[in-house]
Amino acid sequence: MSLLSERVMLASLRIGSWSGTLFDGNVTEEVSERHNAEKGAGRYNKQIVSRKFLHPVTSKIAAARTAHRVLTLPWLDDGPRALYCPTYAQYAQTMRIARQDVQAAASEVAAHRGEAMAEARQRLGSMFEEKDYPSADEIKERYYVDAEISPMPEAQDFRAKLSDDAVKAITKDIERRSADRLERAVADVYQRVGQVVQKMSERLKMYEPGVGEEPAKHTFRDTLIYNVKEVADLIPLLNITGDPALDKLAKQLCDDLVEYSPEELKCNDKIRQQTAAKADKIFNKVKKYMA
Numbered sequence: 001m002s003l004l005s006e007r008v009m010l011a012s013l014r015i016g017s018w019s020g021t022l023f024d025g026n027v028t029e030e031v032s033e034r035h036n037a038e039k040g041a042g043r044y045n046k047q048i049v050s051r052k053f054l055h056p057v058t059s060k061i062a063a064a065r066t067a068h069r070v071l072t073l074p075w076l077d078d079g080p081r082a083l084y085c086p087t088y089a090q091y092a093q094t095m096r097i098a099r100q101d102v103q104a105a106a107s108e109v110a111a112h113r114g115e116a117m118a119e120a121r122q123r124l125g126s127m128f129e130e131k132d133y134p135s136a137d138e139i140k141e142r143y144y145v146d147a148e149i150s151p152m153p154e155a156q157d158f159r160a161k162l163s164d165d166a167v168k169a170i171t172k173d174i175e176r177r178s179a180d181r182l183e184r185a186v187a188d189v190y191q192r193v194g195q196v197v198q199k200m201s202e203r204l205k206m207y208e209p210g211v212g213e214e215p216a217k218h219t220f221r222d223t224l225i226y227n228v229k230e231v232a233d234l235i236p237l238l239n240i241t242g243d244p245a246l247d248k249l250a251k252q253l254c255d256d257l258v259e260y261s262p263e264e265l266k267c268n269d270k271i272r273q274q275t276a277a278k279a280d281k282i283f284n285k286v287k288k289y290m291a
């Protein structure tokens with residue numbers, strides 16, 4: 001097998017945002033005095049921009065975070081995530097689109113600055129202060145998405161003016177930690193599979209077709225099946241170990257669980273029961289690998 005650094009890189013996501021909240025020292029002091037509380041007993045943060053005005057950009061930021069997590073695997077705690085080299089082109093394009101979406105949405109928020117201030121003037125009453133508001137250009141600058149790619153470090157690359165024994169100990173520790181992280185990353189793939197197939201099995205078993213004028217009970221959405229297909233399509237993009245078993249698992253998901261449409265599964269008891277049984281079989285196979 002090739003070196004890990006030849007198959008995997010690290011992807012870090014930096015996101016800038018503005019909550020539209022601001023600490024109000026005067027109100028904080030007034031509240032403390034009214035309640036005879038000591039200084040520092042509490043803080044008052046006012047929402048100077050209603051969240052409905054910020055939603056266009058906050059929703060795009062949430063989508064960027066989700067895309068980053070979907071196409072990468074956990075590596076360092078709350079830090080860079082592992083990105084499979086063959087997946088880089090798709091990741092780069094996805095994050096480029098996410099960055100453009102955030103910038104466009106930030107421009108929309110900035111364009112409605114006046115409306116947001118007019119609404120806040122009514123909502124905040126005497127707490128409203130025009131000086132609290134950044135300019136339209138400053139609002140746009142506060143929102144950004146930056147995906148940074150860096151190489152995967154290898155234990156063999158370690159250099160320092162240390163004794164041979166120290167270098168060996170550090171190298172061994174790096175290799176051990178890398179192996180642990182690789183194991184957790186692969187477990188994340190199985191975790192994704194386990195979650196969708198377990199949910200599919202549960203919902204198919206719970207479903208009760210309608211009888212006469214009685215509607216169906218415990219119905220399920222079409223996404224129950226489409227989510228399985230989505231995970232199956234992602235597996236080759238996340239298979240950083242090049243494990244044939246994972247590729248085989250992706251094919252099994254498609255062959256066994258997404259062969260029939262949601263409507264067919266609802267209408268045909270036999271097909272629904274067989275599919276639920278196949279989902280159970282897959283879950284039992286992957287659960288031992290799940291984190």
